[in-house]
Amino acid sequence: DWEMGSFIDTTVAQLKEKIGNGRVLCALSGGVDSSVAAVLLSKAVGRQLTCVFVDHGLLRKNESEEVSEVFGPEGPYDLNFIRVDAHERFYEKLKGVTEPEQKRKIIGEEFIRVFEAEAKKIGKVDFLVQGTIYPDVIESGLGKSAVIKSHHNVGGLPDYVDFKEIVEPLRMLFKDEVRQVGSNLGIPDKLVRRQPFPGPGLGIRIIGEVTEEKVRIVQEADYIYREEIAKAGVDKNLGQYFAALTNMRSVGVMGDFRTYDYAIALRAVMTSDFMTAESAQLPWEVLQKVTNRIVNEVKGVNRVMYDCTSKPPATIEFE
Numbered sequence: 418d419w420e421m422g423s424f425i426d427t428t429v430a431q432l433k434e435k436i437g438n439g440r441v442l443c444a445l446s447g448g449v450d451s452s453v454a455a456v457l458l459s460k461a462v463g464r465q466l467t468c469v470f471v472d473h474g475l476l477r478k479n480e481s482e483e484v485s486e487v488f489g490p491e492g493p494y495d496l497n498f499i500r501v502d503a504h505e506r507f508y509e510k511l512k513g514v515t516e517p518e519q520k521r522k523i524i525g526e527e528f529i530r531v532f533e534a535e536a537k538k539i540g541k542v543d544f545l546v547q548g549t550i551y552p553d554v555i556e557s558g559l560g561k562s563a564v565i566k567s568h569h570n571v572g573g574l575p576d577y578v579d580f581k582e583i584v585e586p587l588r589m590l591f592k593d594e595v596r597q598v599g600s601n602l603g604i605p606d607k608l609v610r611r612q613p614f615p616g617p618g619l620g621i622r623i624i625g626e627v628t629e630e631k632v633r634i635v636q637e638a639d640y641i642y643r644e645e646i647a648k649a650g651v652d653k654n655l656g657q658y659f660a661a662l663t664n665m666r667s668v669g670v671m672g673d674f675r676t677y678d679y680a681i682a683l684r685a686v687m688t689s690d691f692m693t694a695e696s697a698q699l700p701w702e703v704l705q706k707v708t709n710r711i712v713n714e715v716k717g718v719n720r721v722m723y724d725c726t727s728k729p730p731a732t733i734e735f736e
């Protein structure tokens with residue numbers, strides 16, 4: 418695609434000019450936007466860039482490893498990639514906390530603290546990279562009247578790190594253009610085609626208190642769900658699909674024994690803008706297969722439910 422190819426050349430040239438020999442810091446989440454922004458920057462200024470990836474222990478199964486394989490020292494890019502395994506800090510802070518907004522705040526603040534600590538180690542930073550894209554620019558200009566959920570993503574850091582300027586190489590692009598640029602830069606499809614994943618991660622897909630055990634349950638269930646959806650090839654029209662862990666336990670039976678275990682909720686939505694969404698009609702065979710696998714393979718789960726609710730009145734995520 419020559420148009421995005423020329424975008425890359427032009428942007429790289431502009432970034433070189435702007436940054437000169439300054440030092441650049443990027444919070445890399447492994448999401449499409451921050452990944453594409455990071456690779457563009459690395460093309461422009463090479464090892465003047467440092468990327469920090471904070472693993473808060475609330476990522477999907479294998480995600481931390483996958484991101485590190487692509488962007489770490491063994492991968493094809495030279496990003497001065499630093500992975501911070503901070504899961505213990507996050508689990509500790511989240512102990513006993515059940516209120517959704519409080520959970521979001523804790524995760525967001527802790528994220529900033531961890532990032533800030535890494536930034537300090539690097540020393541003087543001149544530029545901070547943000548993966549802001551065009552829809553973010555428009556949305557933040559709208560001034561929403563009611564906060565439904567306080568948002569956390571890797572874009573929200575500027576006050577906490579001492580730097581001269583923000584660079585936002587993607588601020589004129591729509592999501593599909595960002596994906597195109599990512600493909601042109603050779604970023605694997607697996608990352609470029611990723612569905613949205615919220616900053617607070619699985620923390621908001623576990624209703625109620627977050628524990629290591631619950632993280633394991635939702636990771637396993639979600640992995641099975643995504644695997645079966647991919648196998649069945651039914652993800653074409655889905656905007657987002659994932660498993661969440663309800664806070665409900667119920668009675669079940671296994672062999673001659675009574676169980677009292679958690680219920681997993683499966684969600685799949687069709688949406689164009691994530692402001693409204695419709696629950697997708699997944700084939701029953703797929704749901705049955707996923708359900709059987711989850712109750713058989715994931716310890717601690719004896720019931721699986723499908724969320725048929727639209728947004729509104731529900732939201733896409735559970736918290």
Ligand code: XMP
Nearest residue numbers: 567568569570613615616617691732733734
């Ligand atoms: P809701 O649950 O509000 O989600 O219907 C709408 C879209 O936003 C994503 N989401 C987030 N993304 N930080 C993010 O970067 C967040 O804190 C956050 N909360 C929700 C959600 O996954 C969906 O795509």
